């Protein structure tokens with residue numbers, strides 16, 4: 046059985062759906078629902094009624110120990126974490142306890158139960174300010190916020206657990222994730238929402254609440270920040286490939302996941318207007334603190350070794366995100 050932690054959240058749920066649709070549906074989801082949603086789990090269970098859900102918190106050792114007693118788990122995909130950079134600066138204790146201590150509890154239960162394979166949701170935020178672009182996996186890791194630090198600490202702990210206990214991990218370092226399930230069963234659902242694409246879509250729905258571009262005087266082609274936007278369904282595929290790779294090769298490794306194509310905030314905004322076929326109001330505001338002007342992945346390693354090939358265009362991703370946003374809006378209207 047595969048344990049997926051955090052599958053009530055954005056990336057975890059798309060990964061679970063991908064596994065289910067590839068006949069890997071012997072799954073137990075563990076999530077404390079602090080930022081994820083029970084409705085998301087219910088959607089997954091509609092597709093695969095046999096998948097199990099346990100509401101629980103990785104910070105609580107008993108809960109995770111009981112989980113391993115109750116189910117015959119042989120592989121873990123680990124998403125459960127807090128992931129808001131700004132919040133992590135204001136409230137680091139939350140990030141170190143949820144992300145680091147939570148993961149230590151998980152890893153200890155794994156080792157105790159001889160479950161020695163994990164795919165881990167890491168992040169480009171572990172690199173910090175880019176020294177060069179595109180960023181490959183050997184780029185120095187100097188995170189500039191507690192969120193990135195918490196993920197880097199986990200990567201290091203995983204290295205030590207590999208040496209000491211033979212626990213093998215694949216760490217996937219994501220760049221900017223966008224998009225939603227093509228059938229709009231699940232999608233991005235953060236509260237509060239801080240990310241670019243959902244914020245653009247939200248302001249398109251709400252009259253008078255204009256979208257804010259954080260700074261247009263960066264040293265880039267159009268003055269706005271450049272990021273590497275990767276589709277969540279493509280990303281979910283990479284997790285399945287990593288799962289297969291780890292099962293086959295039993296080897297610790299790390300992969301960047303991005304498209305290696307940079308797009309500016311204005312470009313994403315323009316594509317969104319195209320998708321919606323309407324003008325969206327916006328204004329330029331101050332730069333957001335800690336935003337590097339460019340973040341771009343070199344993900345040739347994932348392509349070569351995992352045979353991963355991102356397929357979605359940004360237009361497709363934003364279109365799927367838009368379909369999902371409509372559903373999210375109608376949920377709110379009916380509540």
Ligand code: UDP
Pocket residue numbers: 221239240241242244245257258259260270271272310333336
């Ligand atoms: N951004 C923006 N307005 C928003 C949200 C984001 O201009 O309402 C910009 C942000 O400054 C960054 C890019 O969009 O350059 C991506 O930001 P996001 O928060 O989506 O991801 P991050 O790069 O912080 O992981």
